[in-house]
Amino acid sequence: MQEWKIVLPEKKHKKKFFGNLLEEVIKPGICSHCTACAAICPVKGITAGDKPIDFPNWLRDCVDCGACVKVCPRWEYKPLNGVGRYIEAFSARSKRFRGQDGAMVTEFTATALEEGIVEKAIFVARDEEWRTRVVTISNVEQLKSEKVAGTKYSFADVLPAVKEAVLDANAVAFVGTPCMISALRKMQRSFKKFERVKLAIGLFCTENFYHSQLSEFLSKKGVAMKDVLKTDIKKGKFIVKKADGEVIFPVKELDEIIPSGCKVCQDFSAVESDVSVGSVGSEGGFSTVLVRSDVAKRVADLIRAKGNAEFKDASIEAVKKLCDYKVKIHPYNR
Amino acid sequence: MKAEFKAKKLEILKMHIDVIREAFKQAFAPDRVTVEYPRERKKFPPNFRGLIFCEREKCISCFRCAHICPANAIQIYFHDKAWPGIDYTKCIFCHFCVDSCPTGALRATKIHDVAFATMDEMKLRATQTTKPPEVFREDSVTVDYSVDERGWSLVRVKERDELVVEAPPPRLKRRVSYCADPESCLGCRLCVEYCPSDAISVDRKANKLRILEEKCTGCGICVRNCPMKVLELREVR
DSSP states (O other), X not given: OEEEEOOOOOOSSSSOHHHHHIIIIITTTOOOOOOHHHHHOTTOOOBOTTSOOBOTTHHHHOOOOOHHHHHOTTTTOOOXXXXXXXXXXXXXXXXXXXOSSSOHHHHHHHHHHHTTSOSEEEEEEEOTTOOEEEEEEOSHHHHHHSOOOSOOOBOOOHHHHHHHHHHHOSSEXXXXXXXXXXXXXXXXXXXXXXXXXXXXXXXXXXXXXXXXXXXXXXXXXXXXXXXXXEEEEETTEEEEEETTEEEEEEGGGGGGGSOTTGGGOOOSSOTTSSEEEESTXXXXXXXXXXXXXXXXXXXXXXXXXXXXXXEEOOOHHHHHHHHHHHHHHSOOOO | XXXXXXXXXXXXXXXXXXXXXXXXXXXXXXXXXXXXXXXXXXXXXTTOOOOEEEOTTTOOOOOHHHHHOTTOOEEEEESSSEEEEEETTTOOOOOHHHHHOSSSOEEEOSOOOOOOSSHHHHEEOGGGSSSOOOOOOOOOEEEEEEEETTEEEEXXXXXXXXXXXXXXXXXXXXXXXXXXXXXGOOOOOHHHHXXXXXXXXXXXXXXXXXXXXXXXXXXXXXXXXXXXOOEEEEEOO
């Protein structure tokens, strides 16, 4: 006879666990759309995609296991903020890849794959319309062929793909926004199997959008999504690069379409990640890299030893400034 | 001229003798290759792919046969448990089902000459697959090939070949479900719901999951359905 214990979180409402999640996270509008619940749901009932998290028929289909509550980063939400702990910080540009800035996310993953530190990596690619598509990468060639580089500013179901990868590979890397990194850490604390995620690359993030709302907003500005070459946020301006010029407008105009879950998030630099990457704190064409864990340090040293990237000093002051700014614009008291 | 005629006559006579000798030889020790089915029957190897039957005492309702069938010919019927029925309009006689059966409940016969009157009759329900199919046998002789360095020949033995051979010993030892990684268990209790023999139970008061090895048949349905893949089948002694 084998016996083992299952840990159930405490219920706050007399409902099934998804009902609790609905009352505490989704209805108050603090859901970050990290898709951790959709990934963990044993009956695959929770839906994400380009719309708010939902569980049609949860009254009937939810098995009341509490896994979604256990992994939700916004359940009993305590906002994380600041730059966080890091072992080293630098500004770098990859010599092999081209990306949003210095392509350091791609470089980190490529090196980890080459050295066998990870077997699979989960990335977000895009189609012509800038719709996100999650891809599982198992060799460096794929990184070059898939359209993985560049910021998409749209939600993607990354964590369900991470779960699938974790079930059949022993070492997985993935790239995600701070909320996804926090969700992953919660998954790792509750379910041991997620310790197979060896490298969690966090992105500097202020907000993310629903693709439908972003494309509608941009079409009002006279920009068709398929003409867009690159999107970027720099110094409070949203910059859309097209083949025939640029469209620039203040980020404040986007306020109406910022999802409510992002408006309570204060984590700019993904403090729980293994390595955080973003453009803030570096000059053009370079990425700021904050190495936080030993695995990431090993990868960074390998990149340095192989000479696959140019290194410079990063301005931590600039990152700190934006961290503080995010706390200021996204207040959360409860 | 006369001598020439005489030589030819001798040759013809020789040919006649050859023919008569061959006729006598074929009458007493024939070496024909035709198997005179149905009076004779070719001897098939023990693992010949014939019609399939299911021994209910051994079947653990694991669905493996239905899962593996490439022709989608196996339909599971639910009576007290889940039993396989075979649709011979679809079956391609690959015997993947027989090979995949962990307990050896599905067994092959050497019977391949069954006539069905209609297409519907070829769809055997689970109740019809429990015994080997009945065939009317007229044969009394078994024919087998004999191959040696001089060539091959047919050997006829005056005995009936048994069409249902003894079951081979199962290739797998008894296995039971085992949770290899309880720390990754979601606590979703899908295994409890899926288990056909109530071997996995949940204690809602103490929040504990329990596997009773005595009840577990090793069907592996819980293993296939575990969303975190923490369950596995493990051999017992």
